[in-house]
Amino acid sequence: MIEIRHLTKRYGAFTAVDDISLTVSRGEIYGFLGPNGAGKTTTIRILAGLSLPTSGEVLIDGIDISSDGLRAKAMTGYVPDRPYLYEKLTGRELLQFVANLYRKEWRDCEARALDLLRYFDIADWIDARIENLSHGMKQKLVIVAALVHDPALLVIDEPMVGLDALAQKQVKLLLRRLVGEQKTIFMTTHTMSVAEAVCDRIGILHRGRMVASGSTAELKSNRALEDVFLELTYGND
Incomplete structure (x- = not known):
C-alpha cells in the first residue's frame, strides 16, 4: 500500500529526512517512532501530500505522490499533530x-x-x-x-495527543477496527506503550535516518521496546 524509496528532504543545508526506504502492506499499522526533531512529521507531511521530497519516491497504492498527488490524496485521510x-x-x-x-x-x-x-x-x-x-x-x-x-490509508501524527485515557482506548480500538476493514495506518508516536499496543511493525527514526525496523516482537525480543528506543536514539550521544 505504501512504498517509500530513498526518501530525502532537505531545507537548505539541513537534512530533515535522510534516505529512508520502507514498505507498508494493506491492512497493517506501521508506527514511526523517534524523539522530537527526528523527522517523523516531515515524513508524514510528505506522505500526506503536503510537502514534496527533495529526492526519492513515495508511492500510495502504486501512485506517485509527487507526479499524481490528487489521486494519491483522494485515497488518504490525514490527522496532523496540531x-x-x-x-x-x-x-x-x-x-x-x-x-x-x-x-x-x-x-x-x-x-x-x-x-x-x-x-x-x-x-x-x-x-x-x-x-x-x-x-x-x-x-x-x-x-x-x-x-x-x-x-484506504490513514496517516496520523501523534494520535493520542490531548486525549484522556478513555479516548485513547477508543482510538486504539478504532485503529484495529480499520485494519480489520483492510485499511492501512501510518502513524507517528513517541509513546512506547502506544506502539506496543497498536502497531504491527515499527520503524525507529533518529536524526532523519531509520535506525531500526521490525515487528514489536523483533524489536523487544530480549528487552522492553522502550529500552531499545532509548538505546538506539540516545546511546551514542
Whole structure:
C-alpha cells in the first residue's frame, strides 16, 4: 500500500529526512517512532501530500505522490499533530466541507460520519459550533473528518495527543477496527506503550535516518521496546 524509496528532504543545508526506504502492506499499522526533531512529521507531511521530497519516491497504492498527488490524496485521510479547525463552523458543516473537498456527496458519507461520532460519544454535538467543543472533542472530530470519505490509508501524527485515557482506548480500538476493514495506518508516536499496543511493525527514526525496523516482537525480543528506543536514539550521544 505504501512504498517509500530513498526518501530525502532537505531545507537548505539541513537534512530533515535522510534516505529512508520502507514498505507498508494493506491492512497493517506501521508506527514511526523517534524523539522530537527526528523527522517523523516531515515524513508524514510528505506522505500526506503536503510537502514534496527533495529526492526519492513515495508511492500510495502504486501512485506517485509527487507526479499524481490528487489521486494519491483522494485515497488518504490525514490527522496532523496540531489540527486547524474552522471554529465558527458546526461539526456537521465541517464534515460536509471535508466530504466536498474529496468530491463526495454528503449523503454518501453521512452514515459513516454519524457512526464514528457515536463511537466517540460526540454525536449529540454535531450541530454545535466547534469553538464550543472541548479540546478532546475537537481531536475526535478531526479523526472523524479524516475518515469521512472512507480512505484506504490513514496517516496520523501523534494520535493520542490531548486525549484522556478513555479516548485513547477508543482510538486504539478504532485503529484495529480499520485494519480489520483492510485499511492501512501510518502513524507517528513517541509513546512506547502506544506502539506496543497498536502497531504491527515499527520503524525507529533518529536524526532523519531509520535506525531500526521490525515487528514489536523483533524489536523487544530480549528487552522492553522502550529500552531499545532509548538505546538506539540516545546511546551514542
